[in-house]
Amino acid sequence: MKKIEFGVIIASLGFVFGVLFAPLFGVGFPGLSFFISGSVFFSIFRRRRFAWVLLFISFSCLAIWRYQLWQEDSLASYNGQKIEMVGTVCAEPDRRGASQKIVLCFSQGKVLASTQLYPEYFYGDRLRLTGKLQAPEPIEDFRYDYYLARSGIYSLSYQPRLEKVGEGEGWNNVFFASLFRFKRKLFDIISRGLPEPEAGLAQALILGYKRTVSDANLEKFSIIGISHVIAISGTHITILSALAMKFLLSLKLRPRPAFYLAAIFLFLYVLLTGWQASAVRSLIMGLMALWTASSKKNSRIELALVLSAALMLLANPRLLRDDLGFQLSFLAMLALIYICPLGDYYLDKWFKGKKVKSLLSALNVTLAAQLVTAPVSLINFGRVSLIAPLSNVLILWTFAPLMALLLGALFLSGIIPFLSWFWFWPAYCLLRYQFLLTDILAQFPGAAWENSSWTWFEGWIYYLILFLLVFVLYRFWFRSRKNSD
Secondary structure (H helix, E strand, C coil): CCHHHHHHHHHHHHHHHHHHHHHHCCCCCCHHHHHHHHHHHHHHCCCCCHHHHHHHHHHHHHHHHHHHHCCCCHHHHHCCCEEEEEEEECCCCEEECCEEEEEEEECCEEEEEEEECCCCCCCCEEEEEEEECECCCCECCECHHHHHHCCCCCCEEECCEEEEEEECCCHHHHHHHHHHHHHHHHHHHHHHHCCCCHHHHHHHHHHCCCCCCCHHHHHHHHHHCCHHHCCCCHHHHHHHHHHHHHHHHHCCCCHHHHHHHHHHHHHHHHHHCCCCHHHHHHHHHHHHHHHHHHHCCCCCHHHHHHHHHHHHHHHCCCHHHHCHHHHHHHHHHHHHHHHHHHHHHHHHHHCCCCCHHHHHHHHHHHHHHHHHHHHHHHHHHCEEECCHHHHHHHHHHHHHHHHHHHHHHHHHHHHCHHHHHHHHHHHHHHHHHHHHHHHHHHCCCCCEEECCCCCHHHHHHHHHHHHHHHHHHHHHHHHHHHHHC
C-alpha cells in the first residue's frame, strides 16, 4: 500500500475514533492545539512508525474539537415558551396523510413545525411562526430527540399559526426550490402510472420518500429483512453509476469527461432524494470507484470507506451516535469487505466445483451483513430477521432491472404522458412480485427473532467475540495460503 493511502486511512480512522469517544471529554478540550502539535511531530518523525501513532492521535483530537463545536442552537433556550418569529422553509416538507412537517430555519436555529396539510408550503417560503416551542422527547424506545439532533433540530412546534410573508432569495433557494419541484413532478408521474401500493414503493425506491410505503408493508419488510431496499444506498448508486457511465460512453465520450458528467448526475440525485447518510456514503465511495476506473488506477476499498466516514463526520459529527442509517450502512460495508471474502474462501474450499456454491455465495452476502448489523437491529428495533437470507436471494435480483425500468418509464412518460400506464407496466410486474413474495415470507413461523432486552453492553461483547473469531479465521486462511505456496 502506498504511504499516502495508508496515511489517509490512519488519519480517517483517528477522526472516526475521536468522534466516537468525544462525548467523554468536557467542553473546552484543546483538540485543535493537540492536532497542530501532533501534525508538527508527525512531520518531524515522518520516517518512523511512531509517526502513524501521532497522526492517529492528532486527528482524534481534531475530531473531539469538531464534535464540541456542534452545540445546541440558542433557539432551544425558548423551549416551553410561545414565540413569534419569521423563518425560511429550509428542507422539503414531509407530507403524510392529512398533515405536513416543515423545517423552519431561523437565525438562532431550526424548528420542526407540524401542521395541517393545507395550505401547502414549499422550500424557500418565508413564514411567520406563532406558537409554543417544546423540546423533542423519546417516544417509547425510539430516541426521537437523537433522531432530530443529527439534523440540528432541538425544538418542535405542534399546530402553530403559519403565515407566508414572502419567498427566500439567493441562488441556493432558487436551485433547491427548482430541484424539489422537479422531484414533485416525478412523484406525480409515478402516481399516475402505477396503482397503490406499487406506486408508494416505487417512489421510495427512486425518489427516497420514506412515508409512501404503508406501515403494514414496512413491518413485513422488517420481518423478512429487506427494509434496506427502501433507503437510497450503495445498490442504488452502483446501478445508477453503471447506467450513467454506459450511456455516456455510448455517446463516444472519453472516460474522464464521462466521469465528471456521471459525478454531477449522482450528486444531484443524492440531493434530490434527501441527502441520506447511506446515500452520501455510497456517493463518496461510488465517485472514488468511478475515478479509479476512469483513470485506470487501483485504490483500496478500505480507503474509500474510512475516508467517506471521516468526511461525513467532519460535516456532521452527530451522525455516528444519532443516525441509525449511518451506523447500519457502514457496518454492512465492513461485513462485505472483511467477512464476505472469508465466507467465499471457505465455500470455495468446501464446495469446490459444485453448483450449490453459487447459491451459497449469494447467501453469504446477506449472512455477513446480518452478522455484523444484528446487535444494532436488536438494540434499536428489538428484532432480527431469520428469513432474510432467503428473502434477499428471492427478491434482490429484481432490483437492478426494476431501477432501469422505472427510470425508463419516467423518461418515456415525460414525453408521452397518456401512455404512462403502458410504460410502467413492466415495472409494475416486478413490484407486484415483490409484494406477493413479501406477504408469503412474512407469514412463515419464526421468520424473525424478537428480543427487546438487548443493550449496548451485550452489543460490545458480541462485537468483541466476532472480532476475535474473524481474526482467528483469517490466521488459518493466511497460514493455509502460505503452506500451499
